[in-house]
Amino acid sequence: MAAPKVLISDKLSAAAVQIFKDRGIDVDFQPDLGKDKDLLLAAIPHYDGLAIRSATKATQKIIEAATNLKVIGRAGIGTDNIDKEAASKAGIIVMNTPFGNMITTAEHAIAMMFAVARQIPEASASTHAGKWEKSKFMGVELTGKTLGVIGAGNIGGIVCDRARGLHMKVMAYDPFLGEEKAAEMGVKKVELDELLANADFITLHVPFTDQTANILSAENIAKTKKGVRIINCARGGLVDEEALAEALKSGHVAGAAFDVFAVEPATNSPLFNLPNVVCTPHLGAATTEAQENVALQVAEQMSDYLLTGAVSNALNMPSVTAEEAKIMGPWIKLSGHLGNFAGQVNEEPITAINILFDGEASDMNLKALTAAVIAGIMKKANPDTNMVSAPVIAKERGIQVSTTKQDQSGSYDGYVKVTVVTEKMERSIAGTVFSDGKPRFIQIKGINLDAEIGEHMLYTTNKDVPGIIGSLGQTLGEHNVNIANFTLGRSAARDQAIALLYVDEEVTAPALKALADTGLFQKIKTLKFEV
16 A cells, blocks of 8 residues: 655755655655745645644645645644635645644733833834833733733733743633632633723633624723723734724823734834834744744644544544554444445435444444444535535535434443434334444334445335245345345334345345345345445
8 A cells, every 4th residue: 555645845954854755654744835826736636634733735736636635733722824714625625734833823912012111122123223211111910910811722822821830810701711710810700891990911812703703802802991902913914904093192001012913914004103002023932942843733634644544633534543443443333334325225305313322332433433424424415525524514515413322221331323204205224233342223213133244235114924035035046146144123013114234235226126026125225334
């Protein structure tokens, strides 16, 4: 089997390139390729992975041309340069490295806070100019001041810790921050309006989303305490720069420090050339340590995925560790088979998918198992569907997906049951993984059985009457179809019955017609599985 091929189209460290090589990846290091979209477009079809920083733009056009691409790895946090929707539809995992530059970005925010508090850049420029304007640059202390942190996640949490070390009072606005966690961090959890009204300094540490865009709008800036100083080292677009410039000119805001801007590269901003405004060119992650850390991290993450299936820090797929991948591998395969069965036997538009996880299965990574089920169902419509693209496709089609977990309720240590709902009916199938690691179907339409899963299978439904087994065996034999495994089940004597056969080769059209001509079967369906 050929080694996976990875293209590095931006500048990454030699150590990161070596990680790919040491892991057996065929790596192509072209650090300037990402700047030329036409060259990138021509090259991208040949690669399984693309490692980038911010210079490469993974646009929809690039992604559509990337016919073999499985993963895009961004060395850094921001993924604004990647069309994540297009990648998800194409089944391409998008990874970033959220932890490699946390310390560096948090330290930059603290440094910017010091700089604006003591007007250090202006004082430095004045002194370099041969002036000695000691009385002009009157600053404020940080000790005892209130810092309002908008977003108390990874980076925001570090800022909170450093600020407490500076003896600042810290309050945080974060909808996902619990009271217990806030107490553990030593911060006061508040709503946004309370933070705006009381903070002497405000620092932002949230991603740019529909919910956070212009979170410091003109209206919210007006709610801030007079004399506040605002720091943004997170993402451009979180603050209305025009409104902030007006507040700075009026004196309502005493100062601002910005590392990120609504439009980058920022060559013209309303904040430029205003007194006591510190601006840096997106330097949050610009330290030697951080650049090395994120490069090494993205190389490890991409290698893990391409070689073992382990998923870390993916933005469009549940993370699965290498250890989880080993344990969950058979269960992910089972989930895919269950979905694939439901998709192949169903002939009507699906409106809902309900998944029950029982016992051992309920303790696993349910997002990954759910994605595998949906992917299996969607393969009938699109064979290229995978665990990344399937949830997107289901959502686009308006299919409602629900999951339930329960303690062990039967004779199996755990099982997964999938029910698909259409306008006319519901159809369910359940399966488990035996101790040998092999998935089995254990229930179809409420009828218990124990069926081994093979590449080629035949599924039939019928009334429970004599002659079914003989008819199946004789007809398939006459058409040179060899039966590897034969499983039967029924709801009750002389009631509904099913048969599931694992055969060595695909059942031919003439064989299917011959079975139908017997008049014994209500449904006859050939099935195919990737085993």
